[in-house]
Amino acid sequence: MSDLKSGSNLEKVLKAGHFAFTGECGPPRGANVEHFTEKLSHLKGNVDAVNITDNQTAVARMSSLAASHIAIHEGLEPNFQMVCRDRNRLAMISDILGAHALGIRNMLCLSGDHQTFGNCPEAKNVHDIDSMQLIRMVTQMRDEGVFLDGDDIDLPPKLFVGAASNPFADPFEYRVYRLKNKINAGADFIQTQCIYNMEKFREFMKMVVDMGLHEKCYILAGVTPMKNAGMANYMKKFVPGMEIPDALIKRLKGVEKAAQPEEGIRFALEQVEEFKEMEGVAGVHMMAIEWEHKVPEIAERAGMLPRPSV
Amino acid sequence: MIVADSKPLQEILAMVREYKKILIVGCKGCVTVCNVGGAKEVEVLRASLMIDGKKEGSPPDIDTMVIERQCDNEYVETLRDNIDAYDAVLSMACGVGPQFLSEAYPEQKFFPAVNTSFYGGAVAHGIWEERCAGCGTCIIHYFDGLCPVARCAKSLLHGPCGGSADGICEVSKETVCIWDTIVKKKIAQGRIEDLFVLQEPRDWRTARDGGPRRSIRETLAE
Numbered sequence: 001m002s003d004l005k006s007g008s009n010l011e012k013v014l015k016a017g018h019f020a021f022t023g024e025c026g027p028p029r030g031a032n033v034e035h036f037t038e039k040l041s042h043l044k045g046n047v048d049a050v051n052i053t054d055n056q057t058a059v060a061r062m063s064s065l066a067a068s069h070i071a072i073h074e075g076l077e078p079n080f081q082m083v084c085r086d087r088n089r090l091a092m093i094s095d096i097l098g099a100h101a102l103g104i105r106n107m108l109c110l111s112g113d114h115q116t117f118g119n120c121p122e123a124k125n126v127h128d129i130d131s132m133q134l135i136r137m138v139t140q141m142r143d144e145g146v147f148l149d150g151d152d153i154d155l156p157p158k159l160f161v162g163a164a165s166n167p168f169a170d171p172f173e174y175r176v177y178r179l180k181n182k183i184n185a186g187a188d189f190i191q192t193q194c195i196y197n198m199e200k201f202r203e204f205m206k207m208v209v210d211m212g213l214h215e216k217c218y219i220l221a222g223v224t225p226m227k228n229a230g231m232a233n234y235m236k237k238f239v240p241g242m243e244i245p246d247a248l249i250k251r252l253k254g255v256e257k258a259a260q261p262e263e264g265i266r267f268a269l270e271q272v273e274e275f276k277e278m279e280g281v282a283g284v285h286m287m288a289i290e291w292e293h294k295v296p297e298i299a300e301r302a303g304m305l306p307r308p309s310v
Numbered sequence: 311m312i313v314a315d316s317k318p319l320q321e322i323l324a325m326v327r328e329y330k331k332i333l334i335v336g337c338k339g340c341v342t343v344c345n346v347g348g349a350k351e352v353e354v355l356r357a358s359l360m361i362d363g364k365k366e367g368s369p370p371d372i373d374t375m376v377i378e379r380q381c382d383n384e385y386v387e388t389l390r391d392n393i394d395a396y397d398a399v400l401s402m403a404c405g406v407g408p409q410f411l412s413e414a415y416p417e418q419k420f421f422p423a424v425n426t427s428f429y430g431g432a433v434a435h436g437i438w439e440e441r442c443a444g445c446g447t448c449i450i451h452y453f454d455g456l457c458p459v460a461r462c463a464k465s466l467l468h469g470p471c472g473g474s475a476d477g478i479c480e481v482s483k484e485t486v487c488i489w490d491t492i493v494k495k496k497i498a499q500g501r502i503e504d505l506f507v508l509q510e511p512r513d514w515r516t517a518r519d520g521g522p523r524r525s526i527r528e529t530l531a532e
């Protein structure tokens with residue numbers, strides 16, 4: 001077991017060769033712990049780890065660090081997200097050390113949505129280091145036991161370090177190289193942006209496999225089930241870096257309104273089936289946004305239960 | 311050059327309405343080039359303040375002048391003989407101007423008439439864009455002369471982020487994703503490997519983060 005980087009459940013599941021299944025849960029827009037733990041309860045036992053988002057969409061919320069700690073308390077393993085928008089390197093280092101001290105063992109390094117999208121559009125944006133440099137910094141802290149200035153860390157934080165990849169942003173032909181850069185920087189696992197355009201994702205994964213990147217890093221395919229055609233339309237129009245094929249919107253519109261959620265879930269389940277077989281894909285990251293109560297059903301129908309205990 | 315925009319007239323009025331004798335000082339440097347604080351703009355501002363003053367029933371007494379550069383004490387000195395004749399001075403230079411004036415004339419009151427925005431240039435008639443962040447350590451040789459520190463909304467050194475679409479930045483439809491441009495240029499030149507270099511965290515001390523900066527040219531500074 002000593003060759004484990006953090007010994008997190010997610011790491012062990014992936015290392016043992018199981019098809020991983022991670023979830024996502026946003027901290028509350030307030031100090032309402034009950035609301036958050038209620039959402040978390042639907043994920044418990046149904047995912048290997050749950051991403052705790054960090055002021056997602058640049059809307060200020062309960063801190064991802066505090067919420068990750070609450071998740072541990074609730075019996076879930078958090079994947080603590082950290083964006084480069086809100087913290088300089090000092091704040092990052094102290095939160096990384098604090099995260100380890102609180103029992104957090106996974107961390108996801110992100111640039112962060114631009115603050116102008118959120119509820120503090122007037123805010124200063126930090127971007128002292130970028131996500132690539134954050135990956136390097138935290139893995140260096142873990143593996144070499146040193147701070148940026150080379151000073152020793154008194155008990156280095158052991159975190160399993162993840163990064164995001166969006167195969168649907170432009171330029172498409174460069175996305176695989178950016179992924180490669182993240183792996184070279186030290187990423188242990190990757191969670192992709194929500195996938196809807198399967199054809200493009202297949203093409204992307206083919207490049208990943210051809211370059212052998214899947215052997216250096218675990219790649220989890222991102223899935224967000226559509227609740228209805230309206231959500232699909234909205235995401236197509238307003239969410240940066242999202243690619244929603246018209247065929248999917250048509251498919252959702254093709255059924256009655258009341259049946260659209262089921263149709264969205266069916267599409268997601270078809271995706272999971274394909275990912276299970278797709279070369280280079282090590283698991284699925286299920287982002288059922290504000291639909292946490294559906295996760296048990298989705299996990300069950302996707303054949304993801306019971307989750308392996310390692 | 312330094313690019314600035316006019317302050318809204320109401321804002322300027324709120325600053326100087328109470329003063330009866332006002333001097334408006336333009337600058338022949340950058341603000342003349344970007345049409346915001348040169349000879350023409352000085353007169354336009356004077357006229358606007360006069361119209362307002364007349365409406366209010368007490369038109370102020372306003373003089374104007376345009377000096378070579380407000381960021382140069384040699385030219386700032388040219389104000390010395392008459393400066394005490396005014397209740398207030400409006401500077402139409404970039405943010406440097408009012409400060410040089412204020413430091414040279416501690417007894418006088420100075421107000422800015424423009425919002426100083428960025429280092430850039432005109433990309434079309436009447437349109438200026440930012441190009442440099444003045445971070446003090448130029449690294450654009452890694453990016454074919456294009457600066458992601460100034461031009462990427464997230465100052466990424468390893469872009470483009472997941473929001474880049476069709477060459478446009480996620481933050482604004484008006485803004486090019488500079489990372490898209492950098493990547494495409496590297497691909498076109500067959501030098502994509504250049505972008506596989508992991509950039510070290512930057513030393514921001516040479517930027518504003520290290521405190522106000524100073525530049526000393528030994529050969530010139532006795």
Ligand code: SF4
Nearest residue numbers: 462470471479480487
């Ligand atoms: S879209 Fe391009 S320019 Fe805009 S933040 Fe992302 S990488 Fe930077």
